[in-house]
Amino acid sequence: MSVVARRLWPRRALFYTPGSDMRKIEKLRKLSGAGIPDFVALDLEDGVAMSAKTQARENIANTYEGLRADMPNVQFGIRVNSVSSGLLSEDLRILRELKYAPSCLLLPKVDSAEEVREFVETYSLALGRCRWKLKAPVPLVSFIETAQGLLNMRESFQAILDSQYIKHEATVFGSDDFVASIGAHRSQNGEELMYARQKLVAHAKAFNIQAIDMVWIDFKNLEGLQENSMQGANLGFTGKQVIHPANIETVQRVFSPTEEKVQWASELLEQFAEHEKSGKGAFVFRGKMIDMPLVKQAENIIVSMRSAS
Amino acid sequence: MSVVARRLWPRRALFYTPGSDMRKIEKLRKLSGAGIPDFVALDLEDGVAMSAKTQARENIANTYEGLRADMPNVQFGIRVNSVSSGLLSEDLRILRELKYAPSCLLLPKVDSAEEVREFVETYSLALGRCRWKLKAPVPLVSFIETAQGLLNMRESFQAILDSQYIKHEATVFGSDDFVASIGAHRSQNGEELMYARQKLVAHAKAFNIQAIDMVWIDFKNLEGLQENSMQGANLGFTGKQVIHPANIETVQRVFSPTEEKVQWASELLEQFAEHEKSGKGAFVFRGKMIDMPLVKQAENIIVSMRSAS
Amino acid sequence: MSVVARRLWPRRALFYTPGSDMRKIEKLRKLSGAGIPDFVALDLEDGVAMSAKTQARENIANTYEGLRADMPNVQFGIRVNSVSSGLLSEDLRILRELKYAPSCLLLPKVDSAEEVREFVETYSLALGRCRWKLKAPVPLVSFIETAQGLLNMRESFQAILDSQYIKHEATVFGSDDFVASIGAHRSQNGEELMYARQKLVAHAKAFNIQAIDMVWIDFKNLEGLQENSMQGANLGFTGKQVIHPANIETVQRVFSPTEEKVQWASELLEQFAEHEKSGKGAFVFRGKMIDMPLVKQAENIIVSMRSAS
Numbered sequence: 062m063s064v065v066a067r068r069l070w071p072r073r074a075l076f077y078t079p080g081s082d083m084r085k086i087e088k089l090r091k092l093s094g095a096g097i098p099d100f101v102a103l104d105l106e107d108g109v110a111m112s113a114k115t116q117a118r119e120n121i122a123n124t125y126e127g128l129r130a131d132m133p134n135v136q137f138g139i140r141v142n143s144v145s146s147g148l149l150s151e152d153l154r155i156l157r158e159l160k161y162a163p164s165c166l167l168l169p170k171v172d173s174a175e176e177v178r179e180f181v182e183t184y185s186l187a188l189g190r191c192r193w194k195l196k197a198p199v200p201l202v203s204f205i206e207t208a209q210g211l212l213n214m215r216e217s218f219q220a221i222l223d224s225q226y227i228k229h230e231a232t233v234f235g236s237d238d239f240v241a242s243i244g245a246h247r248s249q250n251g252e253e254l255m256y257a258r259q260k261l262v263a264h265a266k267a268f269n270i271q272a273i274d275m276v277w278i279d280f281k282n283l284e285g286l287q288e289n290s291m292q293g294a295n296l297g298f299t300g301k302q303v304i305h306p307a308n309i310e311t312v313q314r315v316f317s318p319t320e321e322k323v324q325w326a327s328e329l330l331e332q333f334a335e336h337e338k339s340g341k342g343a344f345v346f347r348g349k350m351i352d353m354p355l356v357k358q359a360e361n362i363i364v365s366m367r368s369a370s
Numbered sequence: 371m372s373v374v375a376r377r378l379w380p381r382r383a384l385f386y387t388p389g390s391d392m393r394k395i396e397k398l399r400k401l402s403g404a405g406i407p408d409f410v411a412l413d414l415e416d417g418v419a420m421s422a423k424t425q426a427r428e429n430i431a432n433t434y435e436g437l438r439a440d441m442p443n444v445q446f447g448i449r450v451n452s453v454s455s456g457l458l459s460e461d462l463r464i465l466r467e468l469k470y471a472p473s474c475l476l477l478p479k480v481d482s483a484e485e486v487r488e489f490v491e492t493y494s495l496a497l498g499r500c501r502w503k504l505k506a507p508v509p510l511v512s513f514i515e516t517a518q519g520l521l522n523m524r525e526s527f528q529a530i531l532d533s534q535y536i537k538h539e540a541t542v543f544g545s546d547d548f549v550a551s552i553g554a555h556r557s558q559n560g561e562e563l564m565y566a567r568q569k570l571v572a573h574a575k576a577f578n579i580q581a582i583d584m585v586w587i588d589f590k591n592l593e594g595l596q597e598n599s600m601q602g603a604n605l606g607f608t609g610k611q612v613i614h615p616a617n618i619e620t621v622q623r624v625f626s627p628t629e630e631k632v633q634w635a636s637e638l639l640e641q642f643a644e645h646e647k648s649g650k651g652a653f654v655f656r657g658k659m660i661d662m663p664l665v666k667q668a669e670n671i672i673v674s675m676r677s678a679s
Numbered sequence: 680m681s682v683v684a685r686r687l688w689p690r691r692a693l694f695y696t697p698g699s700d701m702r703k704i705e706k707l708r709k710l711s712g713a714g715i716p717d718f719v720a721l722d723l724e725d726g727v728a729m730s731a732k733t734q735a736r737e738n739i740a741n742t743y744e745g746l747r748a749d750m751p752n753v754q755f756g757i758r759v760n761s762v763s764s765g766l767l768s769e770d771l772r773i774l775r776e777l778k779y780a781p782s783c784l785l786l787p788k789v790d791s792a793e794e795v796r797e798f799v800e801t802y803s804l805a806l807g808r809c810r811w812k813l814k815a816p817v818p819l820v821s822f823i824e825t826a827q828g829l830l831n832m833r834e835s836f837q838a839i840l841d842s843q844y845i846k847h848e849a850t851v852f853g854s855d856d857f858v859a860s861i862g863a864h865r866s867q868n869g870e871e872l873m874y875a876r877q878k879l880v881a882h883a884k885a886f887n888i889q890a891i892d893m894v895w896i897d898f899k900n901l902e903g904l905q906e907n908s909m910q911g912a913n914l915g916f917t918g919k920q921v922i923h924p925a926n927i928e929t930v931q932r933v934f935s936p937t938e939e940k941v942q943w944a945s946e947l948l949e950q951f952a953e954h955e956k957s958g959k960g961a962f963v964f965r966g967k968m969i970d971m972p973l974v975k976q977a978e979n980i981i982v983s984m985r986s987a988s
Binding site: 215255256259260262263264265266267292294295296297299336337338339340341352353354355357358361 | 390416417419420421422425515516517518520521544545546547548549550551552553554555556557561562564565566
């Protein structure tokens with residue numbers, strides 16, 4: 062059964078909002094209905110020019126508590142700059158401006174366990190200067206987006222697990238940074254990303270965290286978005302990065318189970334319970350041989366439906 | 371040259387028979403000709419409901435020696451429950467009922483080196499209470515079927531290699547458990563399994579063991595079975611799991627070399643021997659440049675043909 | 680920015696010439712214009728029959744300095760036999776015949792860190808007997824071409840990095856040896872190689888070295904060559920092995936950036952510089968949302984164009 066789906070905040074759509082752009086931050090409040098994302102990253106990193114970092118920090122410090130109060134169905138995370146950027150310490154001063162612990166931090170370009178430990182140290186120092194006391198580890202969302210990051214993923218994830226002040230809840234595949242890092246070129250069928258995406262999913266699930274898929278950059282092509290989202294869901298991703306508000310609804314729909322699937326899962330579980338009582342193991346359901354793995358898949362679907370609703 | 375193919379029992383088809391179902395166990399004797407599988411797993415695990423485990427253990431203990439005597443061309447393995455199931459100790463009591471060491475044990479859900487060591491300990495204790503003395507390490511077939519199992523495969527295989535009482539001969543990709551473990555969904559082209567399947571093959575070959583591919587669950591679709599089997603053989607798998615007797619023949623045919631291939635390999639090796647004498651390295655054969663790797667492929671084919679016949 | 684592309688000798692085409700064949704060695708001088716390869720491997724390994732190894736060593740020792748002087752746009756590497764062959768020590772006696780350090784050594788079948796350390800030891804001993812003094816570490820090109828090699832790639836690369844006498848500059852995917860090693864068969868779409876090729880690219884880039892793709896064995900099929908080369912370039916490979924002179928031009932063209940790409944990259948970088956000044960991060964260019972990763976891709980293209988010209 063999917064521990065992930067039951068206990069973690071759902072992160073079907075990770076929507077980026079540059080911290081430097083007050084107009085875009087204010088526009089978040091206008092999102093409504095199915096267009097409201099599960100998860101918003103208030104960005105200090107790649108979405109913000111070097112000359113606008115200070116302004117972005119101020120904007121986030123000033124709006125964070127208000128956004129959180131006004132939009133309770135959204136989790137607001139703060140994406141700081143990477144450890145290697147030299148900006149992290151300054152970014153984390155935002156924590157001193159807050160009344161409570163942030164809902165989530167996003168750490169880009171996690172390249173090695175050493176970097177993770179450096180992040181934890183900088184973050185621990187920042188914690189010591191805050192008005193609020195840490196009651197529970199802050200949820201962390203990591204980014205794997207370089208060749209080194211992919212190579213060292215296991216050790217990096219282990220280093221996060223070893224820290225008591227943060228709780229690793231999801232990892233994001235930074236597809237475009239990754240493509241640049243390995244000198245690849247984006248092809249039509251996307252085969253150049255399959256190894257990295259599948260390795261990331263397998264590692265995420267082994268560490269019991271969510272896996273958030275590549276961004277669909279051609280944001281006006283909604284059909285392409287839908288296909289690419291479905292492919293990610295099939296691979297085991299639990300959500301997807303979104304850079305345009307018009308893409309949120311599609312992504313969140315795809316990363317929720319269909320009625321048909323839910324129906325299939327319910328019936329299968331019902332029949333399984335009966336066969337279990339009667340002492341038979343494998344059985345045939347809708348013409349296919351069913352055993353434990355398929356039963357578990359069905360349980361995953363029922364569980365994810367509950368967490369999404 | 372393929373050491374695997376020459377020394378190991380061929381396991382082109384791994385056919386499951388639930389230990390709890392005496393009717394199915396008895397039906398094994400009715401298999402004939404090309405429908406006789408190389409390898410049968412008498413199952414105590416997922417094919418047997420919790421309420422039927424005791425019955426399954428009894429059935430296997432009662433029929434094992436007879437089956438082995440009556441069907442000398444089949445290797446009978448016993449699939450115990452996983453280390454984490456808590457049932458392993460009880461399962462291994464079967465060994466006390468046997469007159470000789472079992473031909474093979476199958477260990478599902480091998481998730482870590484620690485689990486392997488725990489298995490070895492439980493198994494060693496069981497050995498001490500048997501009527502027979504261990505003359506050679508018992509062949510072990512491991513299952514990789516979770517995200518953790520895939521992540522820890524290398525250390526797990528090393529831990530098996532380090533044990534003196536068992537001999538790792540094959541590993542099985544538990545596709546459906548794996549799909550459930552990573553929360554993936556089965557797609558038409560099966561791309562969601564490619565990373566895991568190829569990683570498993572590479573590890574198996576690096577450890578010089580056989581690699582047994584995913585089950586084809588839609589057992590009535592023989593064309594799909596054939597295609598899926600051929601894909602597995604192309605990827606380097608040496609065999610495939612089978613859940614229906616009608617699928618054994620197709621699978622064993624695909625995992626044997628074709629006459630055409632054998633012809634190609636023989637001629638290539640003949641020409642190579644001549645060129646080798648005359649001091650030339652690379653040469654052209656049937657319009658393609660041939661060098662050592664292709665020579666080795668040809669040797670693999672000739673060797674596998676001998677072991678299959 | 681791609682450190683690799685700027686500092687290393689370009690190795691878009693790795694062209695093999697058997698050391699035992701003086702006629703083929705002499706023919707190298709007749710290559711002209713776009714048919715001149717960046718990189719030639721004078722081969723002592725698989726392209727040379729056992730009975731011709733001594734002759735090959737003599738040929739290379741006699742022609743090496745002349746070739747290097749006459750063809751300054753080509754880097755001449757010597758491919759020795761693997762550590763496990765038992766021939767390495769004898770191969771490296773060639774170094775004593777040279778006036779200067781060789782431009783590059785190619786080490787096939789790098790299967791483990793232990794092998795790398797054994798190579799370094801043998802090579803260090805050989806260095807001590809040379810007329811020339813080592814002024815800088817000799818560039819090394821490694822080959823990954825077995826299941827073990829793929830499994831141990833990270834440790835092997837680390838072991839090379841730890842040596843002070845050699846400088847790891849590129850790694851080659853020995854596709855056909857690899858296929859034989861894992862017992863796979865070559866299929867039309869080549870999916871059986873995707874895991875290994877992508878894992879190799881990711882490791883190469885994490886270690887900041889070039890990645891040289893599989894050989895296209897059907898050398899008369901230029902369309903297939905072009906497609907296979909483009910696929911490799913898309914995956915992040917920086918060059919490709921070539922066994923026929925008629926294939927050099929196509930391969931080197933594909934592994935150079937197109938005018939169109941260079942145009943795209945220049946314009947993107949220009950617009951980025953403007954947006955950066957005005958304090959905006961992400962922006963829209965030719966209808967697509969652009970942020971840092973795409974900026975880096977554009978930089979990669981401009982850099983590779985400079986190194987190729």
